[in-house]
Amino acid sequence: MNPLLDRMQTFARVAELASFTQAAQVLGIPKASASLAVQQLEAQLGTRLLHRTTRRVQLTQDGQAYYERCKDLLDDVEELQALFQQPGGAALRGRVRIDMSTGIARQLVLPRLPELLNRHPLLEVELSSTDRRVDLVREGFDCVVRVGPVADAGLVARPLGHVRVATCASPAYLARKGTPHTLADLAQHELVHYVSTLGTRSAGFETLSEDGETRFTAMPGRVTVNSAEAYLGACAAGLGLIQAPLLGVRELIDRGLLVEVLPHHPAPPMPVTLLYAHRRHLSQRVRVVMDWLAEVVQAHLRIEAGATDHSQLSNQ
Numbered sequence: 001m002n003p004l005l006d007r008m009q010t011f012a013r014v015a016e017l018a019s020f021t022q023a024a025q026v027l028g029i030p031k032a033s034a035s036l037a038v039q040q041l042e043a044q045l046g047t048r049l050l051h052r053t054t055r056r057v058q059l060t061q062d063g064q065a066y067y068e069r070c071k072d073l074l075d076d077v078e079e080l081q082a083l084f085q086q087p088g089g090a091a092l093r094g095r096v097r098i099d100m101s102t103g104i105a106r107q108l109v110l111p112r113l114p115e116l117l118n119r120h121p122l123l124e125v126e127l128s129s130t131d132r133r134v135d136l137v138r139e140g141f142d143c144v145v146r147v148g149p150v151a152d153a154g155l156v157a158r159p160l161g162h163v164r165v166a167t168c169a170s171p172a173y174l175a176r177k178g179t180p181h182t183l184a185d186l187a188q189h190e191l192v193h194y195v196s197t198l199g200t201r202s203a204g205f206e207t208l209s210e211d212g213e214t215r216f217t218a219m220p221g222r223v224t225v226n227s228a229e230a231y232l233g234a235c236a237a238g239l240g241l242i243q244a245p246l247l248g249v250r251e252l253i254d255r256g257l258l259v260e261v262l263p264h265h266p267a268p269p270m271p272v273t274l275l276y277a278h279r280r281h282l283s284q285r286v287r288v289v290m291d292w293l294a295e296v297v298q299a300h301l302r303i304e305a306g307a308t309d310h311s312q313l314s315n316q
Helices: 003-017 020-027 031-045 061-085 102-119 171-177 183-188 228-236 246-254 284-314
Strands: 050-052 057-059 093-100 122-129 143-147 155-163 165-169 205-208 214-217 242-245 259-261 270-277
Touching: 003 020, 003 031, 003 050, 003 057, 003 061, 020 031, 057 061, 061 093, 093 102, 093 284, 102 122, 102 143, 102 228, 102 246, 102 284, 122 284, 143 284, 155 284, 165 171, 165 246, 171 259, 228 242, 228 246, 242 246, 246 259, 246 284, 270 284
Parallel strands: 093 122, 093 143
Antiparallel strands: 050 057, 143 270, 155 270, 165 242, 165 259, 205 214
16 A cells, blocks of 8 residues: 555554554554554644544544545455456455344354355454444444344444344242243242443333233332343343343253243344445445345344244144
8 A cells, every 4th residue: 555545544443443552453563653644644634633632542523524435445445456466356355344242243143254254265354242332433333233223323224134032030030939921920020120321220021012012011120230241141140030132042041041931921022233334335345244144144033033933833
């Protein structure tokens, strides 16, 4: 790359990682070189791209606008180089940054990721799994897989299907409190409350009525958590009932660590959506990875839906 493109690449990595130190480590250059590259870029553009403090690095308004166009340009350059470097034509190369829940990553995507990387040896994948909802554009993600309602204005949403939500408890909890068979039985039980922000309270136990409406039943519960791992851990420890996407609890159910209860009083299924930002165009590698993600997730959801339908028929 020429000096300007090198500076743009350095700036993009600093913006995505919010750190000169981490960006320098990823790029394999000294931290001072990363800092100098961004300073030179700012001087060339005549504007400040980053707010720098002792604790964090954050994009300015100009920096955000420049980053979005910069990312497009760097993608174009990588694809153009690949077009002439591979004897068979354009090969997928470069990095794709994605985010999804821990359950989808561990159960669905990571087991099949080797087949994608074997098919495209020059492709690199950065996979983030976090309970918080990442800012796709500001944090430099190419796409994210979301479970639950989507309220991200300005993003393109590609629906992938719905995942069943299971009500679970630990064997020890059921031995102590009894197994609930009806909604009236919930009066004798506790719920582990899951919230995104501690200090708030969950709406309660969710069920889907015959007319398709979501109903909430207030339930006591002495434990409130704000992460998926803590939610599952609290349930396994016998602290109460939980309601979680089946793909996140199936492994624990199969191992006997959790037991599904109240299958005839299901919670509303949760939508699964692939989100990506509006851009002038998407790079070929991002399109390929998104299509692969959609295929992996939808295949699982079809299998799960079929298993659920079979189970319901066998119980009738």
